[in-house]
Every structure is written in structure tokens, then in C-alpha cells.
Amino acid sequence: MYWEQQVDCNFQVVASLMTRNIFEDLFRYFHVADNNSLPPNDKFGKVRPLWSLLNHRWLKYYPGDKNLSIDESMIPYYEKHGAKQHIHGKPIRFVYKNWSICTRLGYLIYGELYQGASTGNTRPELGVGASVVLDLVEKLPTGNYSLYMDNFFTSLPLLNELKKLGNEATATIRANRVENASLKDTKEMKKTKRGSYNQRTDVLSDITLVRYNYNYIVTVASTQCGVAPVGKVKRFYDKEKKDVDQPRCIVNYNML
Secondary structure (H helix, E strand, O other): OHHHHHHHHHHHHHHHHHHHHHHHHHHHHOOOOOHHHOOOOOOOOOOHHHHHHHHHHHHHOOOOOOEEEEEEEEEEOOOOOOOOEEOOOOOOOEEEEEEEEEEOOOOEEEEEEOOOOOOOOOOOOOOHHHHHHHHHHHOOOOOOOEEEEOOOOOOHHHHHHHHHOOOEEEEEOOHHHOOOOOOOOHHHHHOOOOOOEEEEEOOOOOOEEEEEEOOOEEEEEEOOOOOOOOEEEOOOOOOOOOOEEEOHHHHHHHHO
């Protein structure tokens, strides 16, 4: 019995070593690009053909959702590389950054690998964030979409451009990007009760801005909706014991 257990144990060790060795050999000899003719300005030139093929297939099998999220996704990497990012305070600190457009269920439709500050800055007058969004939207099949994104990308000119293309957008926006809209000041909003909000709509661009007080002050810009119909959050005040109001644009944003 002891002999049989010893043989079984040794077999598992050998199988494990063989799996590792095969894996390392595959990585040593597997190439998707000719090293003698790599693009000089592409830090991902060695894997670009594979990445382009993946983007093509993701687009081909895109399920057709109209509510889409645009954000950055992180690919863990700890070796040396010119495009590796160090993001302090994140669960994964050393990463490749990938600009992504995804469905609500997390299906990646298209991704653009980040190579530095100039990556995706195809429209300098709008900035990097807006350029990334518009470039990703251009990859989608022709149609009208509802897009959601965070405040890194968002500006009022971007929402105008998306509207011209027939797309709606709902996004958080930084307080210094609202272009002097007459919203309540963030310091003033902090003094209001949780669930309070303040709305302004520009009649020319039809962009609605909503500043909302919950656990912190958040500002949302939308060409899709504003405050109404007001939703409810299933949390309660310590004293009042009732649901907290939540503007419709916040409700929709949280769904994505």
C-alpha cells in the first residue's frame, strides 16, 4: 500500500513538472509577429496581430446590447515593460491598462491597450478621455447607443459630440468641468440631507446636470434623463428610517 501511494505521489510531481515545462516552452517559441519588422512606435508590436484578431472576433460576436459601459480595465503584469503602469492604492498595483467598451454583463466588445499619455489622443481639442470614447464608439456597428462612463472621460463637449452621432450618454463629471452651470456648490450640498439633489438643464444642448448628496457629493451629466422619475435606495436614515431618494440618472448609471 505504501509503495502504491509513493508511486502515485511521484507521478503527480512528474505530471506537474511536465505541465510547467510545456507551458514555458510554448511561451518561449510562440510568436505572433516578425521580430525583424516590428512597428517602431508600438510597445505592443509583438502581440499586436493577436490583439487585433481578438478585437475582430469580439466585435463579430458582440450580442447587440445598446446599453454600454466605457472604462479602463487592468491586466496584471509584474515584469519589465515600457507600457506597464504602477497605480498606487489599487488591489492590483502593476498592470497594463486597457481602454474598454463593454456590455452590462461584462462582454468586452473592443479594447485599446494604453501605451502612454499620447495613447488615443486623436482629438486634442477634446482631450484624451473624449478621444478614447469617440474612437471606441466608432468601432461599434451602426446604431444608436446609451453610453455610461466615469468622470475621467466626461466633458460637456464630449456629450455634445456623442449626441450629434445619435448616442445618449450618462456619466459622472468632475465639478470643474460643468462650465459655470448654476448648480449648488459642493460645500453647500454637503449641508443638505442625504438624498438631496439639484438639477440644471441647458436648453440648447439638452444636457442635464444633477448634483446629488448621498454618502458624498456626486455630479452627473446626461443627455438621456434627469431627476424624474425619482427612484429609491434600499437604505435608511439612522433616525428617519425611510428610503433615500435617488435621481433617475443615478439609478441608470448604477445599473451599468
